[in-house]
Amino acid sequence: MTYQPSTRQQERIAYRRGRAVRSVLLAAASTAVVGIALAVGITGAPGWKRVKESFFDLDTAQKYLPQILEGLWLNLKLLVVCATLALALGLLVAVLRTLRGPVFFPVRALATGYTYSFRGLPLIIVLYLFAFGIPGLRLKGTPDVLVLGAAAIIVTYGAYLAEVFRAGIESVHPSQIAAARSLGLSYRQAMRHVVLPQAVRRVAPPLLNDTVALQKDVGLISLAGPIDAIRAAQIGVAQDADFTPYIVAGVLFVLLALPLIAVTDVVTLRAARRQNAGT
Amino acid sequence: MLLECRDVRKVFGDHVILDGLTLDVAEHEVVALIGASGSGKSTLLRCVNLLAEIDDGTIHLDGEEITDPRADADRVRQRIGLVFQSYNLFPHMTVLDNITLAPVHVHGRPVKEAKEQALQWLDRVGLADRSGAYPDRLSGGQQQRVAIVRALVNNPRLLLLDEVTSALDPELVGEVLSMIRDLKGEGMTMVLATHEMGFAKQVADRVAFLDSGRVLEQGPPEQVLGDPVEARTRQFLKRIIEAGRL
Numbered sequence: 001m002t003y004q005p006s007t008r009q010q011e012r013i014a015y016r017r018g019r020a021v022r023s024v025l026l027a028a029a030s031t032a033v034v035g036i037a038l039a040v041g042i043t044g045a046p047g048w049k050r051v052k053e054s055f056f057d058l059d060t061a062q063k064y065l066p067q068i069l070e071g072l073w074l075n076l077k078l079l080v081v082c083a084t085l086a087l088a089l090g091l092l093v094a095v096l097r098t099l100r101g102p103v104f105f106p107v108r109a110l111a112t113g114y115t116y117s118f119r120g121l122p123l124i125i126v127l128y129l130f131a132f133g134i135p136g137l138r139l140k141g142t143p144d145v146l147v148l149g150a151a152a153i154i155v156t157y158g159a160y161l162a163e164v165f166r167a168g169i170e171s172v173h174p175s176q177i178a179a180a181r182s183l184g185l186s187y188r189q190a191m192r193h194v195v196l197p198q199a200v201r202r203v204a205p206p207l208l209n210d211t212v213a214l215q216k217d218v219g220l221i222s223l224a225g226p227i228d229a230i231r232a233a234q235i236g237v238a239q240d241a242d243f244t245p246y247i248v249a250g251v252l253f254v255l256l257a258l259p260l261i262a263v264t265d266v267v268t269l270r271a272a273r274r275q276n277a278g279t
Numbered sequence: 280m281l282l283e284c285r286d287v288r289k290v291f292g293d294h295v296i297l298d299g300l301t302l303d304v305a306e307h308e309v310v311a312l313i314g315a316s317g318s319g320k321s322t323l324l325r326c327v328n329l330l331a332e333i334d335d336g337t338i339h340l341d342g343e344e345i346t347d348p349r350a351d352a353d354r355v356r357q358r359i360g361l362v363f364q365s366y367n368l369f370p371h372m373t374v375l376d377n378i379t380l381a382p383v384h385v386h387g388r389p390v391k392e393a394k395e396q397a398l399q400w401l402d403r404v405g406l407a408d409r410s411g412a413y414p415d416r417l418s419g420g421q422q423q424r425v426a427i428v429r430a431l432v433n434n435p436r437l438l439l440l441d442e443v444t445s446a447l448d449p450e451l452v453g454e455v456l457s458m459i460r461d462l463k464g465e466g467m468t469m470v471l472a473t474h475e476m477g478f479a480k481q482v483a484d485r486v487a488f489l490d491s492g493r494v495l496e497q498g499p500p501e502q503v504l505g506d507p508v509e510a511r512t513r514q515f516l517k518r519i520i521e522a523g524r525l
Contacts, residue, residue, distance in 0.1 A: 178330050179367035183381035183433060184357035193380060197371050 053242075060244040064236035068249050071232035072256065078150055078218040078228070083211050085154045090161025091200075095191065097162070098169055111162075118159035123220060127152040131224035149221040157214050164206050168199030205268040212260050216253055229253070281306045281341060281468050282327065282437060288335035289322055289492075296322045298492030299336065304437070304470055309463050311479035311500070312472045314489035315515060320472035321364075323489070324439045327470070328361045341436065357385060360430030364442040366422040368414040368429070374401070375410040378429045386433065393432070400428045404458055420451030424458055431462075438462070440471035444478075456482075476519055480504055488512045 005013070042048060096104075096111040118126070130152035131145050142148075172195045180190035200207075222231035229249045236245035282304040289297040297319045304310050312320045325331040327338055329345065329352045338346045345355045368377050375397055382393040401407045404424045414422055423443055430438060440459065444452045456478050462469065463482055473479050479486055480500045487497040488507070496509045507513050 175363065175365065175367045176369065178325075179363065179369070180380075181330060181353075182328055182356055182359075182361040182363075183429065184353055184385040185381060186353050189384055193384065194369055198369075201371060 055243045055247055057242055057244045060236070060240055060242045061248050063240075064233065064245040065248060067232040067236065068229050068245060068252065071227055071229035072249075072252050074226065074228045075215075075218050075253075076256065078153075078221060079215045082150055082153045082157065082218055083214055086157040086161055086214065087207070087211075089154060089158030090163075091165050091196075093158065093162035094165035094169060095196075097166055098191070100187075114155075115159045115162050118156055119163070121156070123153065123156045123217060124223065126156050127220060127224055145224050146221070146226045149224045149226065153214070153218060153221065157210065157217075160210055161207060164203050164210065165199065168203035169195055171202055172198045202271070205264060205271055208260065208264040208267060212257055212264060215257055215260060219253070280304065280339075281308075282470070283339040284323070284327070284336070285338070286336035287323070287326060287333050287338060289319070289326055289331065290334050296492055297326070297333070300489070300493050302487060302494055302497075304468060306468055307466045308484050309467075309469045309471070309482055311483035311486045312470065312489055313474075313476065313479060313486060313503075313515075318489040319492045320489055321441050324361065324441050324470065324472060327437075328359050328439060329355055330361075353385075357381075357433060358436045360433060360435035360438040362423070362426050362430050362438070362440045362443050364445050366414070366419070366426045366446070368422055368426055370414050373411050373413055374406070374417070374425050377414070377425060378432055381429070382432050396432060397428070400432060401425075404428060418451060419447045420454045423447065423455050427455070427458060427462075436468065438467055438469045440469060440473075442472050442474060444473070444475060474519075476504060476516075488515065490515075 045051075093111045093114060096107050097115070099108060127149055130148045134148055135142050135145070176194055176198070177190050180194040181187075185193065219228060219230040222228050222234070225231075227235075229252060230246075233245035233249035237243055280303045282302075284300060284302045287297050287300045288295070296317075300319065300323060302310070302323075312323065314320055322331060326333050327340075333346055336346075337344055340355065340358065344350065368374075369380070372380065375394060378397040378400070379390065379393040382388045382396070383390055388396075398407060398410060401410050404427075406421060406424060406428075409417060409421060409425075414425070417425065423446075427440075427443070443459075444455050447455065452475070456475070459469070459471070459478075460482055471479075471483075483500050485497055486500045486503040487494045488503060488509070488511075489495065490509075490511050496503055496507060496512050503512065504516065507516060
């Protein structure tokens with residue numbers, strides 16, 4: 001005998017379907033109302049014509065798009081380098097902070113001092129200190145401003161990422177370390193094979209989220225001189241007295257962030273599902 | 280004697296857990312530790328495995344003092360297997376990787392050889408088809424059997440079992456107990472903390488009743504469980520019988 005839903009169950013299904021259709025129609029209607037209200041409100045504003053000319057001018061956008069794209073290429077390269085090195089630095093500092101024993105006191109103190117101070121220091125100030133302060137020492141072999149700026153971003157973000165990693169390490173239950181040690185693994189081996197893999201998996205979503213934040217903050221390097229997308233847009237703004245290049249750069253930044261944001265969402269979803277699977 | 284615990288003391292803050300406990304275990308002997316919660320059974324096992332530091336006394340393994348502060352704790356633990364009440368498998372590793380972790384990284388065995396040995400063990404305990412599964416896909420009884428195999432592949436001199444069936448559903452207890460019975464048949468030296476009095480009676484050569492951090496009474500299971508000398512032991516067993524656990 002194959003299963004046949006009872007008439008009561010069929011009624012339930014029909015009722016729920018009706019409710020679902022109603023919700024969809026309601027959502028569509030309310031979206032339309034809000035959209036029209038916004039459009040009328042903005043385009044109907046007295047200054048809309050001038051704002052349109054000085055922020056959304058298509059000719060200006062086309063004129064500066066190539067320069068801004070070229071600058072964006074620099075942002076992208078910086079993002080890859082800064083994200084990789086900041087993640088490595090963060091992981092290293094987080095592990096150093098977990099070391100026990102009196103021998104490691106100075107290492108621990110240094111790592112703790114670093115995360116305390118660089119999380120508090122505004123990135124712009126670090127950037128100025130690195131990009132203008134270090135060359136001011138006139139040491140031989142002082143690297144390019146671009147490298148110094150990247151270093152400023154790396155040490156600032158490294159401090160945040162270190163705390164995220166540390167939270168992950170501390171979230172691994174002590175019984176996991178006990179199990180690893182009971183098998184004869186040393187502290188280092190237990191950390192490497194048992195604690196860190198679980199910690200990194202758990203904090204992958206917040207780590208990626210910080211990387212999204214990093215991807216727009218690499219634009220601040222323009223303050224130190226290198227011509228990235230924001231700097232290129234700024235030059236355009238100054239030449240034509242028109243803010244459109246900023247809008248172009250903004251849109252490009254959003255487009256650049258979308259893939260990373262999507263990856264973050266997928267990873268977060270997967271982590272949530274995995275956590276529910278165990279119980 | 281394989282294991283000699285002498286006057287072992289362990290305190291947590293103001294709380295004395297082990298109060299001059301003395302216990303010997305001979306090679307091939309199976310000793311069951313019984314006693315109320317908080318009597319020090321688990322703490323004793325953690326001290327023997329050096330996961331907890333003792334506050335006085337000595338513990339010798341094969342005549343060597345393992346509680347000497349100069350002793351290499353990692354090397355001591357390589358000779359002692361410990362199985363936990365809550366299995367403590369590594370959730371990010373497959374069954375096979377859980378088992379081969381220590382043989383490969385602690386004992387430096389070739390990966391291929393370690394895998395073969397692990398698969399042989401899994402086959403023996405009827406879990407060969409689960410070697411690629413992650414722990415959360417296994418039942419409690421299966422997880423605990425994997426945890427026991429994980430301890431055994433290190434060829435320990437001594438196996439410590441800390442209430443290994445307490446977290447299991449009643450119908451899964453049997454599969455773990457029969458594995459321990461097989462190990463006894465092969466001559467494995469074991470110390471097991473347990474609430475399963477029936478099992479202690481079957482498998483243990485000696486039962487030790489822990490009370491207030493000491494071994495109050497010990498002897499053959501029939502005597503300690505059937506005709507205890509001490510009033511405290513009788514009281515404890517009476518409560519167990521009332522709870523329907525014997």
